[in-house]
Amino acid sequence: MVLLRKILFPLAILYGWVTQFRNFLFDRGLLASTSYDLPVIAVGNLSVGGTGKSPMIEYLIRLLSANHQIATLSRGYKRTSKGFVLADAHANAFSLGDEPYQFHQKFPGVHVAVDADRRNGIAKLLQLNPKPGVILLDDAYQHRKVKAGFYILLTAYGDLYADDFMLPTGNLRESTSGARRADVVVVTKCPPDLPLAQRVKIEQRLNLLPHQALFFAAIAYDDFVYSENARVAVSEVRGEQKLLLAGIAKPKPFFDHLKTDTDVVKQFPDHHDFSEKEIAEIVHDVHDRKIITTEKDYVRLKGRVKPDQLFYLPIKTVLLSQSETFDQILKNYVGTRTANR
Known part of the structure; x- marks a missing residue:
């Protein structure tokens, strides 16, 4: 498998060029990207799978649902249904996909929906009563047709996007330059006792922009x-x-x-x-x-x-430090967007 990935290195270079060109077209407004007048938070990663997106979505639901009507929108990976589906009493893991159904089971007060077309999904959610006040986009970092107001980029400890390469040689969906779109970067699945010196090394390796905030998180088991x-x-x-x-x-x-x-x-x-x-x-x-x-x-x-x-x-995302700062950044974004509607 490792040898095959090395053989496919030219395809990885080509794939990187294609994704960079696509991002260039969106960044320059040559491809349309729709923004919204309510808070839309996108959670995602640059690599394929395994960075803890679902626990982060659940963290945001717990953080914001006391004061806002929350909706989640996912693709609904491997579901048997098509198009837009809103979770109801008849929903199951096959009609929604396993992770959206998990959200639906754990948070009955949240609108949980799936749609591969995120713009159509948001349009349908905005027709609901009660109308959502905040929309959480699950695994939507590369969905450039929607311009979220806030981006949370996840990268797993021990498997940083900065140390990876494009598919199929590596596991990156797009080049590391895509990290520039993030407002917040969270290094997930860290050891609970991650030393400060190691955090500094990771921060230097990621080389974030001045406006980007970096946090470290662990998985807490029930x-x-x-x-x-x-x-x-x-x-x-x-x-x-x-x-x-x-x-x-x-x-x-x-x-x-x-x-x-x-x-x-x-x-x-x-x-x-x-x-x-x-x-x-x-x-x-x-x-x-x-x-x-x-x-x-x-x-x-x-x-x-x-x-x-x-x-x-059950598992939860737990911030290793500065959890109040992380929470306040999200609350400030939601509060500002809500006030400006």
Whole structure:
């Protein structure tokens, strides 16, 4: 695989030129980009997957929903539906996609919608009653047809965009110059005890513009795992024989947080659609033990495995420092945009 990526290096150069030219056309106004008179916050990355976009969207919902009607708009990756879909009582992980459905389950007061055409999706959201006061665009950093008012760029610790290269040789969707569009850059999935000296090195490596703010964040795991009707302390679960299952981009931290030598571990591709054969194999392997999975996988497996066996471990984004500054930057943007409407 590594050799193939090296062989495809000329394609990576070509892809980089194409994306840079596309960005040039949008930056110069030669391709149309629509802006809006309400706060629109885009969360995304330069690389493919695994930077913690969903936990960041949930962080923003918790931060802003007390004072604003929030709407989220996602593409709805791997959903079975087409066009614009607004989550309702009949929604599921297949009609919305796993991450939007997760938002819908956790935050019932939020408008959760999916549409590959972000401009059409925003237009539909603005017809709702109550009308959203803030729109959060999930995985929309490269969607230049929409001009968000505020951009949050995520990059994972140990896998910085500054150290990466264009697809297919590397994992970048666009060149590192795209980072200039960000208002805030967050280095996610950091060790909770990341030393100050290491933060300074990362800051120097990213070389942000003067107006851009840099923050460092970690993933915080809940103290409990949850099933449909129960919860069990993680400290208790660690002592049991269990099956750990994940279909996310980078599952190693999840497995390391829970596993012991006696556990069965099953890893699947990101956003995996579990077949009936795979479900049967999982049920066969687990016997009467618990299945512990991620929130994203739980919404796909719920109803297909015994509810008293299937548990998920919630996660949250936690800022390592200056969380009040981060929160205030977002609140100031939302407040200013709202006042100027």
